Amino acid sequence: MEEIKKEINLDSILESLGPYGRYNLLNYVLLLFPVLLSSFFECGFIFEAQEQSYVCDVNGCEQRFSDTSWQSYAIPYNEKLGKPESCLMYQPNNYTQFQCLPENFTNKTIECDSYVYEDNQSLVKEFNLGCQEWKRALVGTIHNCGMFVAMLFTGAVSDRFGRKVAVGFAAATSLIFGFSRAFSPNYLTYVALHFFEAGFGGGLYPSAYVFIVELVGLKQRVIVSAMCNMTFVIGVVLIALLAWCIDNWRTYILILYTPAVITVIYIWFMNESARWLLSKGKREKAISVLKKAAKINNLDPRKLELESLGDPLLKCENQTVDKKSQLYKAVRSSIIWRRLLICSFLWMTCSLVYYGLSINSVSLSKNRYLSFMLVTLVEIPAYIVVVIVLDKYGRKKTLVTTYITCALTSLLFAFLPRSDYWSIPLYLIGKWAVTLAYSSVYIYVSEVFPTNMRQTLISMCSMAGRIGSLVAPMTPLLSLYHKSMPTVIFAGMCLVSSMLVLMLPETRNMRLPDTIEEAEALSKRRTKN
Incomplete structure (x- = not known):
């Protein structure tokens, strides 16, 4: 029972600090900037190695x-x-x-x-990739292979050394390898640097996301998640505008990666996540961070009852210390194991369909930049809607509905005759639905895993999701065999995911679990209800 008291105290303190006080607003700005940069780094290759006539x-x-x-x-x-x-x-x-x-x-x-x-300044011309379309498509796949590798250790770095260390490391390595790629003398060097940049810096978004979610209490998790997603969308639109204005692919890369210098400098002056500090037993540092936050927000730290985090936390430490690693405990738990597999498949579906629809959108109309921006901007209404529906209707109903919607629109787009009057609207509805699902999955996964393993388990799900993003750059090649093949595959994945969601617990209005035992209790609570 004391573990529950400790959890309530922490969340009540975060609520008392205020989600929109000066301290949180400052941290939102500082952490949303890496989120913006992550959109440059994750999606920049779409126009960096775009198709050329x-x-x-x-x-x-x-x-x-x-x-x-x-x-x-x-x-x-x-x-x-x-x-x-x-x-x-x-x-x-x-x-x-x-x-x-x-x-x-x-x-x-x-x-x-x-x-x-x-285009005389394109990557395809400079490396003479004419009639080697597979090499151009391979750029995105190699980049996503690096992202896959990044997920292997990003969670471990974040959970062991802290959230801000993970963000700083990812931003610094992205800057080094990404900037170097602008000076690649040949194709092999270019794709190798793509791999290393994604492999070491691919954890920028998940690290910043977990950091920002842990700043707030129960009621604001959905809102700050939507803030992260909308910031990512803004970044993707900026990529298309930049590619529209800049012909030279080397100049394009330099402009995308230079702003990372700013994050590398200021991240080390930020305070660490208080929730992470508490999960590691660093009570005094956590209280110090919360006191600083209270002072910045012009609140009296004594009124927050920060000392109440003491004894329950110490007891929690004694209860959770185990000779075996936390990862082994998680794998040994059948509930966590089943949850991990299902969440991984949900994430893989979202990645494949989301990136697949984005990449294939450049062929919707004659102007590839406008098509891409249109398909990207439709995500903003999805992030607004997700704030409303997740708390009103719950996580499971929202996910099932969005997966089925995406599946139906994809099938209609695949088999009905193409027409400018309804083909593009159908495509946009499908992109809107999968965006809403992707945003919901990100929130949902962060709620079903414990604090002391959250980043690690999220990274494992994200790593599985990278399988989808590995395949996505190759989906345009499938249309050479049949124009409807990519969207049919998207529809099938969404239908399977909609059924798997039914096997997971509902987490609406439930506090973030801090231990594996608390995370397991989510399913037990559902069974009892």
């Missing part, structure tokens, strides 16, 4: 400059794609004086030796 470099024809009439008889036309072939040309006759005339070509097609690119 190119045709064969036909000797004697390209010298005609603005005249492109020669393409009608020198390069085959692809009726399916509605444009000239990129990798084939008609074989020229062996004339001594080649003048690029219709009679100089046969009906036989051959593969190109060299290419003429639409």
Whole structure:
């Protein structure tokens, strides 16, 4: 019972400090900035290695400059794609004086030796990736492989050394490897730096997210989570605007990664999470942090009854100290193990569908930047709605509804004839639904795991989710076999996830569990009810 008292005391103190006092507002700004940067680092590759138009470099024809009439008889036309072939040309006759005339070509097609690119400052041109589409698509996959590796140790760093150490480490490594990538001399160096940047800095968002969620009490968790998500959306829109204005891919990278210097400098002057300090038994430091917060908010620290965190915490320490590691205890628990597997699949579905719809959106209309921004901006209403529905209808009902909605819209988009009047609205509704689901999963996962293992277990779920984001950059290639294949896969994953949600406990209006025993009690409480 004393553990419950300790938990109530901590959350009541956070409520008394006020979620919108000067201390929290300052921390929101300082932690939302890394969230903004994480959107640059996670989604920047979409335009960094974007698709480029190119045709064969036909000797004697390209010298005609603005005249492109020669393409009608020198390069085959692809009726399916509605444009000239990129990798084939008609074989020229062996004339001594080649003048690029219709009679100089046969009906036989051959593969190109060299290419003429639409954008002279693109990554595709500089590394000569013409007709090697798999190499361009591999950039996103390699980046997400690095993100997968990051999840292996990000949680351990955060749970052992603290939230601000995890944020600072991720920001610093992203800056170093990302900035270096702008000077890559060749393709192999470029993708290697992509991997290392994501591998060491990929934990920036989850670390900042957990940090900001632990600043507030029960009632504000959904709101601050929505703040994080909307900040991420703003960052993604800024990426599209920047790519629209900047042609040179190296300059684009430099602009994206330079602001990380700011975070690397100020993060070390921030106070650590009081909840993390308490979970590690650092009672005096936690009380000191809370006292500083009270003073900044012009409150009397004595009225917060900070000393009440003492004895219950010490007893909690004695009860939870075990010879075996906390991770082993978590794995040994059938409840935590089942919860971890289900949450991992839910996260994987959200990652695959969210990033898949984002990446495929560039083909919705002729202007890839406007299409991308439109599909991204539709997320903002989702983050507003999630604040209302999660607390009103609960986590489970919200997740089931959004997964089914996304599945239905994806199937309709896949099998109904394409039309500008309803195809784009259907696509946007699907993106809106999966965004709402993704936001809900992030909140939900942080509520079903204990404080002393929260970042580690969240990272394990996120690591499984990275399997989805690994596959997402390759989904546009599936449309070459059948245009509806990507959205059908998205629909199937969403339907399975909607059924798995029913096996999890409801966490609405329940305080964050601080121990594995408290986390297990969520399911027992559901059974009792």
